[in-house]
Amino acid sequence: MLTVEVEFLASRYGATAFDNRNSAEWPPHPARLFSAMVAAWGDASTPADDEKTALRWFESLPPPSITCARESEI
Numbered sequence: 001m002l003t004v005e006v007e008f009l010a011s012r013y014g015a016t017a018f019d020n021r022n023s024a025e026w027p028p029h030p031a032r033l034f035s036a037m038v039a040a041w042g043d044a045s046t047p048a049d050d051e052k053t054a055l056r057w058f059e060s061l062p063p064p065s066i067t068c069a070r071e072s073e074i
Contacts, residue, residue, distance in 0.1 A: 002061070006033065027068040034058065 006028070015032065017023040037058070041051050 004033065027066050030064050030066070 013024075013026075013028060015025040015028060017025045018029075034055075038055060041047050041055060
């Protein structure tokens with residue numbers, strides 16, 4: 001099992017649901033995490049090949065099971 005823990009550095013999260021801009025997206029969609037990891041990799045002056053390999057592996061995994069705090073507990 002792979003576990004990913006996300007810490008919101010600004011102590012907040014702001015994203016709307018894709019189908020309702022008046023509703024918060026909670027929990028955050030896994031694609032947001034993956035997109036952030038790819039962006040961080042691509043922002044490097046010389047992106048590392050081993051990190052690219054890790055991202056490709058991560059991309060190939062089956063859909064995740066998500067456990068998170070309720071929106072009201074954050």
